Amino acid sequence: MATHTDWWRSAVIYQIYPRSFFDSNGDGIGDLPGILQKLDYVADLGVDAVWISPFFQSPMKDFGYDISDYRAVDPIFGTLDDFKAILTAAHDRGLRVLIDQVWNHTSDEHLWFVESRQSRDNPKADWYVWADPNPDGTPPNNWLATLGGSAWAWEPRRQQYYLHNFLVSQPDLNWYNPEVVSAILDTARFWLEMGVDGFRLDVVNFFTHDPSLQNNPMRPADVPRPAGAAPNDPFFSQINLYNFCQPQTVELLRPIRQLMDRYAGTTTLAEISSAEDTLLVSSAYVQGRDRLHMAYNSSLMTDTPLTAHRLTGLIRRVETLFEDGVICWTAGTHDFPRLKSRWSQSQPTAFLQEAFDHMFAALIISLRGSCCIYQGDELGLTQADIPYEKMQDPYGIQGYPHVLGRDGSRTPMPWLKEATNAGFTQATVPWLPIPTDHQEQAVDVQDADPNSLLHKYRRLIHWRQDQLALRAGDLQLLELADDRLVGFLRQCETQRLLCLFNLSPETVYQDLSRFPRCQPTGEEVFSSDRSYHDTLEIPPYGVFFANLD
The missing domain is CATH 2.60.40.1180 (Golgi alpha-mannosidase II)
Structure with missing residues (x-):
C-alpha cells in the first residue's frame, strides 16, 4: 500500500452497496462475507479505495441510513469480525477502506432518541432538534422533508415536534449541542482505531438548521431547481434557505478534521445534497486544512446532455472554486439513476452509446481531483424499471408514480450470465429483481471480451496510476x-x-x-x-x- 498521506487527493474510489454486491449465505441480500469473496474483483480494477455503504445495526426503514447502533453490524450483513476480515484483506491488496457515517440523524430506535423523546428534562433531551407547536398545534414552520411531507413529527410525551429532514423514523441530531458532537467523534474514533481509512459523510450540509426556524419561501416558477432534482419533487417547491446549508455547519467541521489528522493517511468524503448551488456549497466544505478533505455533489448526476460547452463550463468553475480543495468527480451513486441511462437518449445508436461510455470512463479518471465509481457503472448497467409491487425504497413507494425512487440503481450486481439470479444469490428471489439486460452485461461476459467496458475501466485506472x-x-x-x-x-x-x-x-x-x-x-x-x-x-x-x- 502506498504510504503518502495525501493519497486521497487523486484517488479512484469504488462504491460498494452491500445489499446488492454479493450474497454469501443465500438469503437474497448481499453481505460482508460476500464483499470479502469478491474483493479481488475490486482490486483488479486498480482502484485506490473502496467506500462501503452502511452495514450497521438498523431497522432498515431506509436500508441502513437509519442507524440504531453506530458501533454494531446488522446481522443481515454479518458480524464485526466479518468487517475486520474485509479490512485486513483490503489492506493486504493495497486497498483503503472508507465507510459510510450517517451523522445527521439516527433511527428512532437508537437508544439516544428513545431516551430523548421521553421528556423535556432527561439527560438526552437536547440531543435532537425539538420545537414547540404553533398556537394552533401545527408544526413550527413550513419545512418539508426530502422524502416527502412535513419535516416535523409530533411526540405526545414531550408535547413537541422533532425535526426529520428525511423519513419520520430518522430524527435529526442537534449539532448545536456539544455533547452530541462529542458522541459522534467517539463513534468516529471507534472505527479509526479499528483501522478504517476514512469516512464518507452522509448529507453533511444538513447538519445544522436556522435556530430561529424561519419559514422557507416558496419557489417562483422562474427559479430553476438544483441540479439533479426531480421536476415533480415537492421538496423543491420551496427555496430551502433555512432548513439546511447553514454557515454554522462549516465551523463544526473543525473537530472532525482535527480528529482525522491524528490518524495519518485517513480522509473524509462529504456528500453535498439538495443544495441550490451544489458546487459552491461543496467547495466551502473542503477549503483549507481545518475542514473536510473531499466533497462530491450532483453536478454530473443529471440528465442534461453532457456537451462540450457544459463540461468546459463545469471544469472551469471547479478549477475556480476548488483551487484549495478537492472535488471527488462522481457520476453515479446508489441515490441517482444509473449513469448508463442518464444520457442514453442523446445517443441514437448502440455504437455511439458504447463510444460515449468509453469516452466518459477516460474523462472521469483524467480530471483533477479524486473520482468515485459506483458498482455496476463499470459494467454499463442501465437503470432498472422496478414495478410498484416490487419496490423497496420508501422514497419511491411514497412518491409513486411521480417520483420512482432509488431502487432502479440499486439492483444486484450480475456476476454470471447463465447462473441463477446472475450469480448474485442462490436464493429463489433476490431482494430486488435483476433485469434481463443486466445479465447480458455480467462480469463473466465482459471478462471474456477484451474490448468490453469493464476492461476499458481496468486499463484506464491502471494506466492512470x-x-x-x-x-x-x-x-x-x-x-x-x-x-x-x-x-x-x-x-x-x-x-x-x-x-x-x-x-x-x-x-x-x-x-x-x-x-x-x-x-x-x-x-x-x-x-x-x-x-x-x-x-x-x-x-x-x-x-x-x-x-x-
Whole structure:
C-alpha cells in the first residue's frame, strides 16, 4: 500500500452497496462475507479505495441510513469480525477502506432518541432538534422533508415536534449541542482505531438548521431547481434557505478534521445534497486544512446532455472554486439513476452509446481531483424499471408514480450470465429483481471480451496510476477552435499530458501544430484516431492522450 498521506487527493474510489454486491449465505441480500469473496474483483480494477455503504445495526426503514447502533453490524450483513476480515484483506491488496457515517440523524430506535423523546428534562433531551407547536398545534414552520411531507413529527410525551429532514423514523441530531458532537467523534474514533481509512459523510450540509426556524419561501416558477432534482419533487417547491446549508455547519467541521489528522493517511468524503448551488456549497466544505478533505455533489448526476460547452463550463468553475480543495468527480451513486441511462437518449445508436461510455470512463479518471465509481457503472448497467409491487425504497413507494425512487440503481450486481439470479444469490428471489439486460452485461461476459467496458475501466485506472500528471498535476483548460472538443493539459514537473475529448457524435479534426513534439501515449486506452501530418482525426466520442515534450 502506498504510504503518502495525501493519497486521497487523486484517488479512484469504488462504491460498494452491500445489499446488492454479493450474497454469501443465500438469503437474497448481499453481505460482508460476500464483499470479502469478491474483493479481488475490486482490486483488479486498480482502484485506490473502496467506500462501503452502511452495514450497521438498523431497522432498515431506509436500508441502513437509519442507524440504531453506530458501533454494531446488522446481522443481515454479518458480524464485526466479518468487517475486520474485509479490512485486513483490503489492506493486504493495497486497498483503503472508507465507510459510510450517517451523522445527521439516527433511527428512532437508537437508544439516544428513545431516551430523548421521553421528556423535556432527561439527560438526552437536547440531543435532537425539538420545537414547540404553533398556537394552533401545527408544526413550527413550513419545512418539508426530502422524502416527502412535513419535516416535523409530533411526540405526545414531550408535547413537541422533532425535526426529520428525511423519513419520520430518522430524527435529526442537534449539532448545536456539544455533547452530541462529542458522541459522534467517539463513534468516529471507534472505527479509526479499528483501522478504517476514512469516512464518507452522509448529507453533511444538513447538519445544522436556522435556530430561529424561519419559514422557507416558496419557489417562483422562474427559479430553476438544483441540479439533479426531480421536476415533480415537492421538496423543491420551496427555496430551502433555512432548513439546511447553514454557515454554522462549516465551523463544526473543525473537530472532525482535527480528529482525522491524528490518524495519518485517513480522509473524509462529504456528500453535498439538495443544495441550490451544489458546487459552491461543496467547495466551502473542503477549503483549507481545518475542514473536510473531499466533497462530491450532483453536478454530473443529471440528465442534461453532457456537451462540450457544459463540461468546459463545469471544469472551469471547479478549477475556480476548488483551487484549495478537492472535488471527488462522481457520476453515479446508489441515490441517482444509473449513469448508463442518464444520457442514453442523446445517443441514437448502440455504437455511439458504447463510444460515449468509453469516452466518459477516460474523462472521469483524467480530471483533477479524486473520482468515485459506483458498482455496476463499470459494467454499463442501465437503470432498472422496478414495478410498484416490487419496490423497496420508501422514497419511491411514497412518491409513486411521480417520483420512482432509488431502487432502479440499486439492483444486484450480475456476476454470471447463465447462473441463477446472475450469480448474485442462490436464493429463489433476490431482494430486488435483476433485469434481463443486466445479465447480458455480467462480469463473466465482459471478462471474456477484451474490448468490453469493464476492461476499458481496468486499463484506464491502471494506466492512470503510472501518469504522475494525473496523480499530482494541475489542470489547464485549452481554448480550441472546434466547440465539440474539450481539451486540457494535466502537468507536473516531470510530465505534460494532453487530453482531448470529442463530446459529439461526429468526427472532428484538431490541428496539432500548436503542440510540437506531441507523442501519443501508446496505451490502448482511447478510441482510435488517425493523424494527417499535423491534423488529428478524432472519431465520435473519441479520446486522445499524448505526452508533450
